Amino acid sequence: MREIACDVAVIGAGTAGIAAHAAATRAGARAVLIERGPGGTTCARVGCMPSKLLIAAARAAQDARAAGQFGIVVAGVRVDGAAVMGRLRAERDRFVASVLSGLERIPAELRLAGSARFADATTLLVDDHTRVAARSVVIATGSSPGVPPVLEAVADRVLTTDTLFERATLPESLAVLGAGPVGVEIAQAMARLGVRVTLIDPAPAVGGARDPEVAACAAALIGEALDLHLGATVEAAEAVPDGVRLRWRGPDGAEGHATVERVLAAAGRPPNLAGLDLARAGLDRDEAGLPDFNPQTLQCGSAPVFLAGDVNREHPVLHEAQRQGWVAGGNAARFPQVEAPEPWPSLAMVFTDPEMAAVGRRFEARAAREWVIGEASFADQGRARVMGRAAGLMRVYAEPDGRLLGGEMVGPGVEHLAHTLAVALQEGWTAATFLDRPFYHPTLEEGLQSAVKAIADRTGGTR
Template sequence: MAKSIEADICVIGGGSGGLSVAAGASQMGARTVLVEKGRMGGDCLNYGCVPSKALLACGHAAQAVRRAPAYGVTAGRPAVDAAAVYARVHGTIAAIAPIDSAERFEGLGVTVIAAAARFTGPGEIEAGDTRVKARRFVVATGSSPFVPPIPGLAEAPYFTNETIFAAGALPTHLVIVGGGPIGIEMAQAHRQLGVAVSVLQKGAILPKDDPELVDVVRRRLIAEGVDLREGVTVSAVEKTPRGVRVRFAAEDGAAGDIEGSHILVAAGRRPTVGGLDLEAAGIAYTAKGIAVDARLRTTNRRVFAVGDVTGGYQFTHMAGYHAGIVIRNALFRLPAKVDTRAVPWVTYTSPELAQVGLTEAAARATMAEGELRILRWTYAENDRAQAEGETDGLIKVVATKGGRILGAGIAGTHAGETIQTWILAIAQKLKVGAVAAMIAPYPTLGEVNKRAAGSFYTPTLFAPRTRKLVRFLSRFG
């Protein structure tokens, strides 16, 4: 006989968003149930952010050895121990896992159920042999890799981000289908570890980022030996005695193929909604995700949805932000709404590529030409970047002619850290002048923020009118 539990809030999914809701709700005194059918920590911990950044760190370390002679240090050619690389990746996951474990959450007072959940009505779910009735539900089931229907792909063994970190041995030639952040990060990580890498992308790589900034990353990838094929469509995959053959067609109709030892499919993600029986709860959804309003409520006002499953920004930090919105709505009945003006994202290549707010193209699509000011400053003009030999970089700020900040993008070393000045500025509705007036320690990479902001005033400060004023005032001693 199924047992029954009554709760104040029931969370379905133990990834970033779900864990944040469950931890917050329980510690605030709500009777909380968390249902997770797979591994606690979800995609980010087990298959996404954590292992990918750990693998990138290994690749960057190998590349640092190759670059050592430029700094007067002779180190020789790096020897890559694949077993040690994967051990470090999984060791990183293991070091973080206790924070997301069922034991920790049970210690916080959360009832954790290891089973698949499905709705049996508007206010009830079934998970394994347990029925849960709750005042509020939160669907936080995330997303999964999208595998396009490419002829022959199913017959050829392929990786996704959910399987590539369990490979155990490095490929000899990795063919990556998809040039978004996952594909590009994995391309550089494997190339720096000595793997031959080819990337096949339908359009331009990193299509959601500013093309001028993407070009900084593109040049580095090509310089490191990544075979980038942009503007091509994969038409078929064939298993071969040595691995795989991937056939593709270019935009001009020309056909080609690449043979590799392994293939990685990084062609996007899709929300995980299967098996939830959302219809039984009156929750509307499509292939793009669960429909939510600005307060993250579904069409069943007792049920919220957070993170990737909503079909919006697919970032761990966005899921965490969603969790805070839900806590305020579900527990405190405050009408908190999602604000996407200052949502940042970072691609963790070397150099990194970070963005917040509008790109230049997005701003130009909504504003008149004379209303915009585009501010730039290169890393080559930054003394810290010169000292460290990291001069490939550019900051680009999009502002109105009145100084309101619409967006900022940075391609350069530690861009993910440097962009945070602009995240705060946009979120707090600061103007360019606030950043320009900031005292930045010297020498730091963060000075590029101040210099870019200061360039907003250059046309006025050094104009003929200013010179005349200075000469006039000098007459008075």
């Protein structure tokens, strides 16, 4: 067995792992990167980028159908499913190739292929060919799609985000189990591309919305294009000649059913921890096997082991995974001296149409009784009406003294509005400070300005 000594060993070459290796190297450490494959990051291969390519195609189809409101006549819209999926994979492969090209710039002797497992807290065995002795280890093994037990009987007709984008064409019909960000994005995109879609989730809201007003608005808007069942639990699935027959029970106890060509399991991505032999690393773990870790330093207890990216379930989005990689890699290189940078304001987005976003403090009914809440509707927002996209709602939260806390929104362009609000939160702005900034007319940003002005009016901060 080959022996390698290094300062930092990084397990996993996804977004967090690549960032951790770069941070450790920048800190002067000799860092080894271990990847069992397939490489290319979850985002590029099966996550952010292929899903956004599907959404872009759906948006093009929807824009063509909606052109009549502007006096533009489109004779007919025909979706070529094979062409949609062909472009998706071609562009996806470009993104993956770019990631792999970056990995190839790491010296070959510092890249190991295979599955790593702990022999002890600082010794890793890579398959049966290499023993790695490190001063510290970063676990950045990511996550994989989970399939609910109820679907085991029809497993050969179940898709996940790891397999969906490999289809040659679009299905005729699709049931999506899980109305979280991934599920609702794909469900709406498929529906707009002509697929008959049934979306089912035991949760009461789409896209992870917590503010009841925003959640109700989002469900009404997104439910226009598909058969939406919230608060419903799938109780049975059976194979039938033309696909899968599902049976579910709704929140009122009523039973529902549908027969679809395929089922997409989009109810979560468990962390990739199996096979690591974490017990040999001496880490304290919870009932699900996740090591106990500090969410700011990412260190597991007092051990020289750090947990970064989707594997820790803290913030399973790319920008957070990248930052966590930088933090974990830097701390691994400096161990035992570690740093605990201040967390960024929470920033979550759902790329439906209209888009959804949540920034900063999430809605809690009990806490909200003490907040000042500013609200603005996109139904009356000037730029949204000009664009023919006048639908949606935003709610911004603040302390009684006007200090901004966060907000939730559904509407056109909220991916940009959410960034603006996130900066305001990170800078500690009050409503008055926020309003003392330029807002161009006519823009969607004026809708956010209106919501914050409603707070300022109630907290004495209006200029």
